[in-house]
Amino acid sequence: MSAQQAPLLFLVVGRNEPLYCAEFGKTPGTPATAQTISRQQYIIMHSALDLVDKCAWVDGNMYLRNVDQYNHQQVSTFVTACHVKFMLLHTGKNDETLRVFFNEIYELYTKLSMNPFYKFDTPITSKQFDARVKAAARRYLS
């Protein structure tokens, strides 16, 4: 098992608002201080959105590597064809691992969007999606 690492924040951001959020690697029993860290993480992600948009128009790929950096934390992003962004706040993960992780999330997202009951650009509440994303995170990010 790796040493104690800060929880990773993963967001799926639609056109106007975040659609899904998950935290990976959170160890239970870390109360108040962990909460403050989370708020800060959200703010970092929010401020990285502009940079994501800028990179998305410049770079033709779906996987934009590191979009922003704040102290020791990096924001990596993957943009889908409909400009839905998958963003991950982490501390120095391997680019290729992240690419594989994002591709897997992309497949899960496509399957979710084929569900006739899921309307595009609405918050994602599917428990199945949630479980599979967490499983993928466990596989690739820890």
Place this chain on the structure above:
Amino acid sequence: MPKANTELFALTYGSLVTELIKDYDNDIDEINKQLDRIGYSIGVRCIDELLSKCEVNGVDIGPCNSFQNTAEVVAKIGFRCFLGMTCDVTNVTENSFSLFLYENPLSIFVELPESGGGGLNDDDGGLNDDFGAAAGGSGGIKRLEWSKLKYSNIYCGVIRGALEQVNMKVSCNFARDVLRGDDVNEIKVELKEMLAEGAGEEYQDE
């Protein structure tokens, strides 16, 4: 016989169901009835096609001498011909049988929403001030029992329509549904009555 892409078929059916839900204003019982009615119209036409295809391809069905025979034809030949899948016939009695569908091409991408949340509506999903996955609706949106929706109810209509054309009045319903959490799809078919052969009253000889 022209083939359709499974995914296209499933997605088309999915949009049909969601449109029905919007049109009937999230009234689940009404939607189940409508799906059955749509299936009935399809079934009425399917039976002729099935019998003629079998004639052409030399598959001998022949008149069914028992309800079990009918069940076998529906399950093994009918479903195979139109959907490319077979199902199992179980619990056969004189007046009823059950069809077990292990795979359902209509619902390959479907996951029913959580019960108790909002319905499908055309307005915007709402303003979220907080980050994080939002749950269903806030106060004022109708609470829906999605688990009452029989997503594949069209099958029941098809079977009912087809059998009615061969003078068997049946009632069909979904006893178990994978989308609602059971392990297999089960359609229960019960024979209500055998209809009399022949045309209606106005054509009777005086």
